[in-house]
Amino acid sequence: MAVKLSNVSKKYGKEFSLKNVSLTFETGKIYGLLGPNGSGKSTTLKMIAGLVYPNSGKVEVGNEEVSRKISKNVAYLTELDMFYPGFTVANMVDYYATQFTDFDSVKAEELLKEMKLEREKKIKQLSKGTRGRLKLVLALSRNAPVLLLDEPFSGLDPMVRDSIVKSLLSYINFDLQTMIIATHEIDEIEPLLDEAIVIFHGNIIGQKNVEELREEEGLSVLDWFKDTAKNMEAKMNG
């Protein structure tokens, strides 16, 4: 299912979080939305998930204009602490299973084992990293056509990051799912990406096919990101 942003702007007071952004995310591809903190990555994902509305422009998932109900087609991993105090891992998994018809409980059990999460453990007893893994379990257990991951590696140690990248590869349906990962930790996700998009102060300042970038320009995503951001900063400073 394709995702389309057409001339989308979002303002918080006088500040633009997104400025006239037009983007298309095609089915079956993995996109990296890259940029420093406060660049508009999270706002973009929240908009696609129907949790934030644009001041102008249009956001569509499939051919449906995004509203709150779009969450039926969009699996979203948030950077925020989404868990309820007093809930166990099992409570949270069971709750998701009742709310999302595409939630695959068998897949969830496999992922819980893989991520070394105990069902009966209270969430408040989990470390930040383990909570992050639970968020991934909840998002990846859905067979939603669009998968949004906002800072999926936040708080995770490097060993865990590697295993998560492997999990992402094995639990995604590449024919049917569109995946967008917003992060400023580019190294980890580079092997996953088909396309990289750089967002800076609410503007899209670059978009590249990762394979072409490597083969034609001989650059890694991280190098290209650094160059693009540096050029933009130089332009802004005059």
Added chain:
Amino acid sequence: MLAFQGLLKKDFHISKNWFFLWIGFLALFLILPFALEVYFHQPLSFLPIAVIMLLGFHVFFLPGMLLSMLRLEGKTQLWLYNPQNSKLLILSKIVISIAYQLIAQLFITCVGLVIYLFFKDLFILDKADLFIELTTLNAGLVLISLYFSLWCFFYWTVYHSLGKYPKMKNWRWLFVFVLFILLSLISSFLESIDVLQDILTKWKIPVIMGASFKYSHAGYTLGLNTMNLPVLTLVLYVAISVGLFVISCLLLDRKVEV
């Protein structure tokens, strides 16, 4: 149905501790006057008053419980990341809160009945059908508290709808307060129009709207007050409640952001 069950289960989980705390508080508030009565050898000096007070206080229970759940959800607003209708999301919280309130009221009513059974001779009841009267009283309390809850829900959604405007963010409470005053003034103005009042109070039905205690040498006189409730006013309150619910859900869907 499965989705609603899931919501109910979730809302029960996030609120059960507050409910048990409330039941504990009720028990304590009933034990204290009982202990005083035993100490001073003055049976029924404090306990019946405590029972009636606590029962009446439940008009604030449902709004309080609903707001405490909304306060928790409002921290991130990620409860809105859900394909269910916002009406269903809030309905689940209301159902759970009503269930709690009914249990709490039943508990107090039972304590009242036990007191009555033990000291039957000291009570002079001026109503024959105690069961129906108590049921009506309890149902009335729930309905009044539900009405208050819907107002609270409305103000809560207005408050959070303003959250996306940074300039207003720190002054949201003032906006809500001004709105409250404005709506109260409009309501008072409408109430002062005689023609409107005449229409609204034309048809009446008798209902139990509260209880009163009188103490005399003969003992306690428990009076369950009957009031003539105007039907059209009742219809108006139902319409206001539905309107508040619909407007709040629309705000929740379209204006409250994560």
